[in-house]
Amino acid sequence: MARSSRKDEILQAALACFTEVGVDATTIEMIRDRSGASIGSLYHHFGNKERIIGALYLAGVGQYAQLLQEGFAKAASAEACVKLLVSVYVDWVVANPDWARFVLHSRGRVEAGEVGEQLREANRDHHARIFDVLQDYREAGAFKDIPADCFSSVVIGPAQDFARNWLAGRTRTNLADCRELFMQVAWDAVRAG
Template identity: 30%
Template sequence: MPSSDTRDKIVAAALATFVEKGVASATLQAIRERAEVSNGSLFHFFANKQSLCEAVYLEGIQDYQNGLAEQLKQSGGARESVAAVLRYHLEWTERNRDRARFLSERGYTGWGGDLARQVDQANTALMSTVSAWVRRHVAEGTLKPVSPEVVVATLLGPAQLLCRAWLASDSAAAPTSHLDELVAVTWRALSA
């Protein structure tokens, strides 16, 4: 029986192939060959290219959101949390360039079935953490009383645009080179 290491190899090969060739042009054969696994191993874990694409997407979202939630839970003051979240976002993107590119290009396009449910659960869990963080800092008087959705858009929107530009170009400055500016601008927008 194929192991979870085999599954991980297949997912990593799929991500590399999707980024290199695009999802539409990627074939299961190319992914299987890159992963150096048999057809049986590939189909043991994934029924088709769509299920493999969904696994790559879901694992990327979960990895990113789990780390982001940890930043909100660990940081002390509101400004420190803003800096920690932005640093995490920029560093995660730099460390996971292919994964970030895939998530950015694929986006959430109305996935169906089980994936939609799992993505909704991940989003709900993250927003619960964000909401608790916002309530705490609004009560302390350090954040403006705005909705968690607006906080997320204000906190991550500019960083995401910066990262997308970097992902699309090999010549752009690394996102982390803009960290201090992003923290200053974001903090001005959110602080009470």
């Protein structure tokens, strides 16, 4: 198992602080104490708290995107690809509930912050990769005629909505128990015929 970097340790310490006391109430000193890093190391890697927030956000969505790309390399059908979009999302949220909660609640702040353009670029790249993976299936008529910019929302929307409620403690059913259901709902929503 690879040893985590100082940067990763700082991000995980920040996530723990954000989870315990909230993003706004967390100070650089709290992150320093939690991570064991020096102030110099924090500023060397990030510069300020807003950049820590942005880096943590980008790392989370980047991890999901990487898992998705690895899955696409093995998926052999339109159905497998669509279901993969949902299963990877659900699995990532279940494995990382604090990080997922942070990502769901911090998007606007990150978009408006110093790494906003970096986030927009990462999102464009992510959606372009999904579009490219699905292009041959789309051309072969595997999907309903859905505008390209709506496709991901139709596929992931129900799982994402339930995940928000699950993360907030508003559901009785565990998100993991709904994985297969949401995968099938996504496929049924977009498949042709």
